Amino acid sequence: MKSIAASVQARAVSPERQAIIDLSAISKNITALRDIAAPAKLMAVVKADAYGHGVVPVARTAVAAGAQWLGTAHVSEALTLREAGLHVPVLAWLHTPSTDFFAAVAQGIDLGCSGWELEHIAAAARAQERPARIHLKIDTGLGRNGSTMADWDALVAEAIAYQDEGLLRVVGVFSHFAVADEPHRPETDEQLQLFREAVAIAEDAGADLEVRHIANTPATLSRPDSHFDMVRVGLGIYGLSPFADQTSAQLGLIPAMTLQTRVALCKDVPAGQGVSYGLGYVTAGATTLGLIPLGYADGIPRIATGGPVHVNGRSYPVVGRIAMDQMVIDLGPDGRSHFASAEVPGSALGATAVLFGDGADGGPVVEQWAAAAGTLNYEVVTRISPRVPRTYVGGPAGTNGPGGRPANEPGGQL
Numbered sequence: 001m002k003s004i005a006a007s008v009q010a011r012a013v014s015p016e017r018q019a020i021i022d023l024s025a026i027s028k029n030i031t032a033l034r035d036i037a038a039p040a041k042l043m044a045v046v047k048a049d050a051y052g053h054g055v056v057p058v059a060r061t062a063v064a065a066g067a068q069w070l071g072t073a074h075v076s077e078a079l080t081l082r083e084a085g086l087h088v089p090v091l092a093w094l095h096t097p098s099t100d101f102f103a104a105v106a107q108g109i110d111l112g113c114s115g116w117e118l119e120h121i122a123a124a125a126r127a128q129e130r131p132a133r134i135h136l137k138i139d140t141g142l143g144r145n146g147s148t149m150a151d152w153d154a155l156v157a158e159a160i161a162y163q164d165e166g167l168l169r170v171v172g173v174f175s176h177f178a179v180a181d182e183p184h185r186p187e188t189d190e191q192l193q194l195f196r197e198a199v200a201i202a203e204d205a206g207a208d209l210e211v212r213h214i215a216n217t218p219a220t221l222s223r224p225d226s227h228f229d230m231v232r233v234g235l236g237i238y239g240l241s242p243f244a245d246q247t248s249a250q251l252g253l254i255p256a257m258t259l260q261t262r263v264a265l266c267k268d269v270p271a272g273q274g275v276s277y278g279l280g281y282v283t284a285g286a287t288t289l290g291l292i293p294l295g296y297a298d299g300i301p302r303i304a305t306g307g308p309v310h311v312n313g314r315s316y317p318v319v320g321r322i323a324m325d326q327m328v329i330d331l332g333p334d335g336r337s338h339f340a341s342a343e344v345p346g347s348a349l350g351a352t353a354v355l356f357g358d359g360a361d362g363g364p365v366v367e368q369w370a371a372a373a374g375t376l377n378y379e380v381v382t383r384i385s386p387r388v389p390r391t392y393v394g395g396p397a398g399t400n401g402p403g404g405r406p407a408n409e410p411g412g413q414l
């Protein structure tokens with residue numbers, strides 16, 4: 001057991017579990033998507049903590065790679081970008097009567113407006129004698145945010161009246177697609193037609209538009225006729241595919257997040273051993289179980305039994321229920337012989353366990369977890385919880401992250 005003693009540390013410094021975010025992948029994805037969108041501009045959508053990747057490092061990387069705009073759902077998310085010193089144009093589009101429109105106007109944040117927000121925005125502008133910048137949103141078929149076509153003329157007229165008063169400028173008209181991830185569906189054409197009509201109405205009424213925009217990631221990739229002046233790209237900048245039948249690699253994108261931990265326990269059990277709550281999995285024969293210290297508190301969906309965990313060059317499906325903090329893989333009857341661990345010869349204890357990453361070298365990808373959980377890649381990455389530290393690699397200027405520290409040292413996490 002000499003090697004155990006040799007490897008026992010007085011003080012552990014490497015993260016026990018981490019979402020490693022490759023900023024160079026994000027940078028390359030932005031470049032690829034900019035090429036696809038050009039001459040339209042690219043808005044990097046960094047809502048929801050940049051889909052779980054960490055908003056400030058991602059936003060900085062996106063801007064450095066040429067994204068001309070940033071987009072968030074909430075004004076509070078947009079304010080975070082300003083606090084981080086990012087002064088590119090930012091649009092926020094999902095508001096409630098509790099939204100801090102005053103701060104948004106003060107910080108020069110562009111505001112999406114579906115109707116009721118208009119007077120709140122105008123009041124905020126009046127109070128600080130600073131004109132607001134708004135993008136009127138038309139619902140072309142998604143049935144979520146946005147003005148109906150029936151209310152559009154009135155909304156445009158009201159906005160132009162405020163514009164004439166000097167309280168705001170209508171700088172954009174935008175909409176959002178419902179089925180762009182299914183390129184064969186006809187509704188996208190119908191939405192585009194309505195969008196063109198809504199834009200024409202706004203321009204005829206006196207709007208001098210800087211940006212007309214409707215394309216999300218799937219439309220950016222599959223519908224050049226939807227690019228207009230700008231595309232709003234979220235999923236693609238994180239290197240993930242919005243299409244069920246195309247991988248990241250096929251789209252020329254690199255997944256930026258790798259979720260990994262280390263095997264927390266490795267033990268031999270006899271046939272008939274039940275595994276995890278409910279004992280829904282029972283070992284068929286003598287085998288070796290590996291304990292993976294990630295669970296639903298870390299954002300791994302509880303329903304995702306069967307999702308892959310890659311250890312020592314092989315993927316093992318999770319067996320039994322995923323618990324709050326942990327889950328189990330079955331390394332098989334000859335499991336021990338696969339491992340020449342530094343910690344314990346013939347044991348997977350301490351081995352790196354990857355749940356998903358960039359898929360290179362046959363490693364697992366986030367889409368396998370999405371399939372196991374009956375959801376989308378969007379949801380899996382976005383829900384990785386704050387209990388999992390984000391570690392940044394591939395940052396600018398020869399450092400391993402915006403903090404300039406190697407990723408595996410304390411303080412390397414932003």
Ligand SMILES: *Cc1c(COP(=O)(O)O)cnc(C)c1O
Nearest residue numbers: 045176216217218232233234235
């Ligand atoms: C989230 C969002 C996007 C980005 O969508 P992706 O499919 O991730 O590219 C674009 N526009 C709006 C209005 C959104 O809410």
